[in-house]
Amino acid sequence: xxxxxxxxxxxxxxxxxxxxxxxxxxxxxxxxxxxxxxxxxxxxxxxxxxxxxxxxxxxxxxxxxxxxxxxxxxxxxxxxxxxxxxxxxxxxxxxxxxxxxxxxxxxxxxxxxxxxxxxxxxxxxxxxxxxxxxxxxxxxxxxxxxxxxxxxxxxxxxxxxxx
Numbered sequence: 001x002x003x004x005x006x007x008x009x010x011x012x013x014x015x016x017x018x019x020x021x022x023x024x025x026x027x028x029x030x031x032x033x034x035x036x037x038x039x040x041x042x043x044x045x046x047x048x049x050x051x052x053x054x055x056x057x058x059x060x061x062x063x064x065x066x067x068x069x070x071x072x073x074x075x076x077x078x079x080x081x082x083x084x085x086x087x088x089x090x091x092x093x094x095x096x097x098x099x100x101x102x103x104x105x106x107x108x109x110x111x112x113x114x115x116x117x118x119x120x121x122x123x124x125x126x127x128x129x130x131x132x133x134x135x136x137x138x139x140x141x142x143x144x145x146x147x148x149x150x151x152x153x154x155x156x157x158x159x160x161x162x163x
Contacts, residue, residue, distance in 0.1 A: 002106055007035035009101040012042050015050045016057055025057075027141040030118045031105040033058065034133045037144055038103055038122065041083035044076045060136075060143035068147075075150035085124040085153055092126055095156040106130075117145065126153025 013019040019040065024032035040054040051072075056063040064072075076082060081096040089099030103122060111119050116137045121130040134146040157163040 002108055003031075004104055004106040005029075005031035006102060006104045007032055008103075009035070009039055012039045012101060013054060014043055014046065016053045019054045019057060027058070027060075027143065030120060030135045030137075030142040033135055033142045033144065034105045034120045034122065035103045037133055037147065038083050038086045038149070039101065041072075041076070041149070044072065044083070045080035048073075055144065058144045060138060060141065062143075072150070079152070081156050082124075082126075082150055082153060085126045086122050086131075086149070090125045092154040092160070093157050095158045096126065118142070122149070124149075124153050126156075127151070 007024065009022070013022065019025055019036065022036070024036050027033055037055070037058055040051060040058060043054065044051045052064060052069060084090050084096040084098055086103050087098030087100065088102040088104070090096040105120050105122055107118070107120055111121075117134060118137070119132050119134045121132050123130050131151065132148045133144065134148070135142040136145040137143075155163075
């Protein structure tokens with residue numbers, strides 16, 4: 001049976017200290033870790049270095065590689081709206097401006113195929129199919145392992161010449 005968990009943030013973290021102050025930052029609940037990844041990615045436009053620092057915290061003992069940093073730059077440059085598309089109330093019509101910082105994370109029958117790893121899913125309001133994050137467990141904590149959230153989505157209305 002599919003498990004769904006809804007996580008709401010009152011504000012989005014802008015640095016590692018703010019991230020660590022959130023109750024979800026204990027990293028013991030993989031659903032919450034996924035929500036933290038999205039919340040962290042929303043900061044990329046404001047401060048790339050702080051976003052990298054926050055992602056490194058979420059990655060645990062293995063920080064972002066140069067390839068992963070370049071991947072983020074390639075996928076988010078000029079498309080900073082992508083992570084906001086995972087929050088409730090966002091849509092291409094409102095330029096992915098969510099009405100609240102609430103996100104739903106869910107699993108499926110294939111989420112737990114490999115011991116020590118979990119693949120969880122989230123819906124983007126700009127995509128037709130769910131997007132996934134893969135986490136790896138160390139002790140009682142879960143850490144970001146692979147990010148599949150940043151494929152292209154529908155263009156926001158403000159950037160769409162056909163809208």
